[in-house]
Amino acid sequence: MKKVVSVSLGSASRDHKVYTEIYGHKICIERVGTDGDIEKMVEIIRELDGKIDAFGLGGMDLFLIVNGKKYVLRESEKIIKHAKKTPIVDGSGxxxxxxxxxxxxxxxxxxxxxxxxxxxxxxxxxxxxxxxxxxxxxxxxxxxxxxxxxxxxxxxxxxxxxxxxxxxxxxxxxxxxxxxxxxxxxxxxxxxxxxxxxxxxxxxxxxxxxxxxxxxxxxxxxxxxxxxxxxxxxxxxxxxxxxxxxxxxxxLNGRSFGTNVMESVLIALNEPNQKLDYEDMLKKVDFKPxxxxxxxxxxxxxxxxxx
Missing domain, CATH: 3.40.50 (Rossmann fold)
Structure with missing residues (x-):
């Protein structure tokens, strides 16, 4: 079973976990809020790194893109460096x-x-x-x-x-x-x-x-x-x-997750070592609003x- 976890800077009261099947793969999707505690985010990422298929970075952006120019947010950059084995995405892609x-x-x-x-x-x-x-x-x-x-x-x-x-x-x-x-x-x-x-x-x-x-x-x-x-x-x-x-x-089970969660799902479903083609993958999984x-x-x- 594939597993993705969104580690969020947001409220823990919005935590949710579902088991579902997407594109023929059974997958566990979990959102874990840390109530604004960055140290706790880092702790969770360190603990799960290498044990799951993909992380979502929730409640914050890694970077902002305007007219093709990328601006990396320093605080987010410091957090994601602790994911050394498991890919981590913020939904921007x-x-x-x-x-x-x-x-x-x-x-x-x-x-x-x-x-x-x-x-x-x-x-x-x-x-x-x-x-x-x-x-x-x-x-x-x-x-x-x-x-x-x-x-x-x-x-x-x-x-x-x-x-x-x-x-x-x-x-x-x-x-x-x-x-x-x-x-x-x-x-x-x-x-x-x-x-x-x-x-x-x-x-x-x-x-x-x-x-x-x-x-x-x-x-x-x-x-x-x-x-x-x-x-x-x-x-x-x-x-x-x-x-x-x-x-x-x-x-998914009465809840719409953030784009960081759904991007981490696509990362987990993508073939290993293959660049993710978002348009192609969205057609395969048939996401609809x-x-x-x-x-x-x-x-x-x-x-x-x-x-």
Whole structure:
């Protein structure tokens, strides 16, 4: 049996483990949160190195890519060096392929992005998604300054985003990751902020932890395109009126895992010593986005409450 483990800087309350079969292989997929404890992440990686097929690096990025230029995050680099035998990935290799495919799949199945008002909460860790939204003609706001740095300035063009990235990333990559991204218990806290930009949007896209951190109480008629949601998250989104939830990664036992987990799955399934062709492997495993009508979830919840 193949085994992959995502070692995450995030909350342990979101831990999950499933046994499934993908592309004819039985596989165990486990997510282990460390509540923001980097030393614990290192300890787990050292303990499992060489004993499993692939690691996922969760709750943080190893690097950010903008216009083909790669910026390695120093804190992540220090962590992954402890995986000496087992490959470790952060999902970046998969995002550029899988998330573009998800948007194309939605477009081909009746969801027209032309002139759609889209809030992409952080484009720098999903530059492929940002490029595809531009290609599809969406009216996109890039929330990187707001959601990552707490600066209440919205970016409205990918050219401006690239300029900001070229100036800021050489500095940002040296910062502790918990200054840029909700980690540990912060992933479970929510405060309503940036209400205007949320109200403006018809589609909210990107990392779910950023979305959840500032989740508005009213999501009526909106669509969220994200990943890494639990059944509890789905219930919260339904209670706030969300119309449609799309996860770019498939559902496995009621849970959509992060791209780092699914990339580690592809690494584990790939032939040894062979370069991973993401597009080819995605065709083989036939990953499809999960599309949930939250109206159905709301009706089910009402039925349970009256039962």
């Amino acid at each position: 998969l995002k550029g392929t899988l998330e573009k495919q998800t948007l194309r799949y939605l477009q081909a199945n009746g969801f027209n992005f032309k002139d759609k008002k889209v809030l992409l909460v952080c484009a720098l860790d999903r530059f492929g998604m940002a490029e595809e939204l531009l290609r599809l003609g969406a009216n996109t706001i890039y929330g990187d300054l707001m959601f990552s740095l707490g600066i209440p300035i919205k970016i409205t063009s990918i050219k401006t985003l690239s300029k900001v990235a070229n100036v800021a990333l050489p500095v940002i990559r040296h910062l502790p990751f918990n200054m840029l991204y909700p980690t540990g218990a912060k992933q479970e806290k929510s405060l309503e902020k940036y209400r205007k930009v949320f109200n403006w949007s018809e589609v909210i896209a990107g990392d779910f932890h950023f979305i959840k951190k500032y989740l508005p109480f009213n999501l009526t008629e909106k669509t969220i395109i994200t990943n890494t949601v639990t059944s509890k998250d789905v219930e919260i989104l339904a209670s706030r009126g969300l119309k449609t939830l799309v996860t770019t990664t498939p559902e 999960r599309i949930i009508s939250l109206d159905q979830v709301k009706r089910q919840n009402r039925g349970l409450s009256h039962g």
